[in-house]
Amino acid sequence: MLQKLRSPNVYFALGSLLIFVLIQVLISMGDLNPYWQGIIFWGAAITMVSLGLNLIYGFNGQFSLGQYGFYAIGAYASADITFRWLHHDPSALVVVIVGCALALVFMGGVGVFLRRFYGVTTLAKFLFYLIATILGFYLAVRFVNPAIGPALYQMLNALPLGISQQIVFFLALVGGATLAGIVSYLFGIPVLELGSDYFGIATLGFTIIIKVLLDNTDTLLPFPEMKGARGMIGIPKWTTWPWVFFTFMAVVLVLRNILHSSTGRAILSVRENERAAELMGVDTPSNKVLAFVIGSVFAGLAGGIRAHDMAFLHPTMFGFLPSFNPLIIIVLGGLGSMTGTIITGFFWVILLEGVLRLYLPEGFETWRFVIYPLGLLVMMLLRPQGLMGKYEIPFLRRPLPPPRAHEVPQPEKVAPTAEEVTV
Amino acid sequence: MAEAKRVEQRMIQRRSGLILNRISQVVFALAGLLVLYVVFRAAAAKPGVFFQQVLNGLQLGFIYALIALGYTLVYGIVKLINFAHGDVFMVGSFVSFYTISLLDLHRWPLMIWPTMNPNVAMIIGTITVILVSMVTCGLLAVIIERFAYRPLRAMPRIAALITAIGVSFFLEYFGGLPFVFTNNYITYPRPFEVTVLNAGMVPPLWIGLLWGIFGIAAIAYWILRELGKRGNIRAQVWQRSPLLQFGMLFGGFLGVVLTIVWLAPQLIGTGFELTASNAMLIIMGISIILLVLLQYIVSNTRTGKAMRASAYDKPTSRLMGINVDTVIAVTFALAGGLAGAGGVLYATAFKQVHHLMGIIPGLKAFVAAVIGGIGSIPGAFVGALIMGLTEVLSAGFISTPMRDAVAFSLLIVVLLIRPQGIFGEAPGEKV
Amino acid sequence: MKGRPDNLSPEVEMRPVVLEIEGLTHYFDSLRAVHDFSVTLKEGELVGLIGPNGAGKTTIFNLITGVYRPTAGSIRYEGAELVGLPSHEIIQMGIARTFQNIRLFANLTVLDNVLIAHHPHTGYGLLDAILRSRRFRESEKVLIERSQELLAIFGLEERQNDIASSLPYGLQRRLEIARALATQPYLLLLDEPAAGMNPGEVIELMELIHFIRDKFKLTIFLVEHQMRVVMGICEWITVMDFGEIIARGTPREIQNDPKVIEAYLGKGAVVGARAEVA
Structure with missing residues (x-):
């Protein structure tokens, strides 16, 4: 009994519970000022984004710079849902949720259809999945939204305010993450085929395209409430510590459980040697897309959390320079180490946005971004393998099964001897 | 065996996806044609804007080419996306800003010899300013290589990439400090007076001369190529002469620009004032000189051969007695020098400097290098021209804020069609 | 014929x-x-x-x-x-194959190398893995046992938790064959x-x-x-x-x-x- 209690799972559960209670108490007592609370929430969000990237790059070996694009999609989509909801407009909620659901159903149909063919190029697949997605969202906008929107609004508003809010927030997070997942699926099908460096360059292009689109949400895209390059204001501040904590834990657990399963091993094998993986029967294209989509869903989820903590979104938050942040975090923490990503994710925000912002001496405030890259350089020169290398805490470590006990037939007993073999 | 039989049953039911592939090809081709058609219609409706944007696009493209070459050289030899390159370019702009505004370097020939022809003095002064920027940036690039990248050469590539990002951040924000370049937009004092060229101001003689240069170089090239094909070794050598390349590029491109300006009233009517400037011509001329020089260094000199050998196989090059570290340093110096020149020309064209100005041109030039086929010098040049024209034309005909999105969409489309880029070679894999 | x-x-x-x-x-x-x-x-x-x-x-x-x-x-x-x-x-x-120039998953353990080849025959889905369902645990146990049996045939049982690239050359060749056999x-x-x-x-x-x-x-x-x-x-x-x-x-x-x-x-x-x- 005591032995069982000493397992890493128990330690991990107790430890995280302790952290949860501690911070919740600090917040409730008012001892944690909103600034530092924001830093912790931000740390959780950026860590989720980075964990997603670690899955894509650290574990699956696909060098991606597109993580902030999906972060932005999740943030803006979920913010739009809650923003419109506050302004008595359920359309964003209905369109994103129903559109995503319909798109997923249609994409599933396309998948079944495509499985009856062989040798379909990725561009053809992309085209059919794109059509399915567009159809799904078109139907949601054109038919479903007018049909059920007002009724849904009435129904949810009949509930007590607190409950309806939480439901809408939950749906907004799910919707933003799913949308990010669908976009990453569409983008990933043709582009993941390119291979590592070119894939990275294409994802960089993706981030910048998303940034440009966000700059023009009010002029070129039909979302005046996002206010384009002026920044979106009026997003409800609904992110609370339990939301942050449980989303974060969900991300960590899902990632861990995937990595410790057969799918996780397949994902790792793609990083180790893609050709050998393919020739061991691993469907490498699907596994790459899978890792990419899961990573992007994490980013989308983090975007929703971050948007409802900041209550403000601006395209420059998702621009070219910040888009390197998750990459820097996972490399500093150690590629392929969840522990390293989690530690550096929080420390990175605490140091860069907390300590360096608050405690630089008078007159040296602008030195923040001079000190940071110098630290980065020193860090890389001293520990190029990252802070944690490949170390994992026991809970996140891949289990090493004990050797087997019983006997097996050995070749010596059955096979002919060398003399018999020779002609 | 039973399972195999079942699997086989499943396989037999599947049909070839060729029809689906054809359908998608047709759809994508139609979409591409539609885009081209829309652009063409828009261009035909406003020919003045079109020709003006072609001129601007060429000018921008030549500047991009200088930066793109740096990316391509460095990637070719150390397989590193040198994100700090765009900031070296920014430093080049600022060095020339200070040499011009504080030292008056662009006027030194007139100071020493006041009776000199002002045009000649201007050209010499401008070249001096550019040379100073080139040397500074070359040194800067070598220093960056020595202290940030070389210690990590044995490490996984990602470590060097992160240091590249770090160096880039450092240059950007160190440059933004109040006592360095400040974080304001600063008006750039051009090293020469910019005069606008109108149709009436272009002497037909110039145009004839340029086309003449182009013609002579092209004919000579053709003759030498034919001779070379028949086994004349000397002709093969002469065929790669930088003079011929210079003649063709210089005569051709400047000829096109001046011809467009000259013919503007006939092409687009009198309602629209088509302008080029001497800056445009100087930028193109200097870029072409540098491009040809670089091509010469890489393909004809000993150092260039060492560079190509190291790019192909570093350990073997080492065994062949090539000092790979030196070769890499030289590569960085060349890349930095070109970026420095690009910085001066960019600032001259757009008349403004800023400590973050290197990011977007750097990125665009990088994309240009990828489109052209990273590692290939002609590829970087062609990619840069495509990039410049795409950017400027989409600003003119689609929408100015969308031009970056169009440029990067072009990147993704090119990667999907031809991942190794226009001039790149597909990597082989041994199984 | x-x-x-x-x-x-x-x-x-x-x-x-x-x-x-x-x-x-x-x-x-x-x-x-x-x-x-x-x-x-x-x-x-x-x-x-x-x-x-x-x-x-x-x-x-x-x-x-x-x-x-x-x-x-x-x-x-x-x-x-x-x-x-x-x-x-x-x-x-x-159909399974080995490679002339060894292509193991160099940074993974010997056991993982064989487990990866079992991937198409796992018998559980992603959802099972995320939720740690009974099916996941049972299939995983069977997989590991099967892989260990294979490793035992090739004399790699004691080294199952070693990193593949740390094996001597001859054993790496054997592991390649074991891995190929794991694809059934x-x-x-x-x-x-x-x-x-x-x-x-x-x-x-x-x-x-x-x-x-x-x-x-x-x-x-x-x-x-x-x-x-x-x-x-x-x-x-x-x-x-x-x-x-x-x-x-x-x-x-x-x-x-x-x-x-x-x-x-x-x-x-x-x-x-x-x-x-x-």
């Missing part, structure tokens, strides 16, 4: 066909790597493919496993056409399994190949450079040179085939090889 020597025992000829390659031709750009290659393997056979360097032996394996798409010709496995299918589906149909094949393609091994290891390996063929009821197609291995264990042999088949027959016939001697082995080499085998 096409693609086989005509003097094999009738008992063997009665067996069903496993792999049938006909008129296989492959060009790398304009370079002809394989020309009009045909071979037919029957169930349970152990067939060798030999030829000098660059004869196109490995290319044949790459064509069978879908790494390259052939310029012309057909490859049928159990009657199903393989040309045009992606590699992983070909493997999942029951009916047809095993061995690409120079004895490359770089010392004579003692080669003998062990030959025993092992015989053993696994009988234990797993495999058909084996073997590319090999070392005469001793092919002559020792193959029932019949196909000889390639410059992408074409130049001879076919039992090891003894091949050893005495003048065409082989002339085009491939050279006189001295034959004597040497025979001495080595005997």
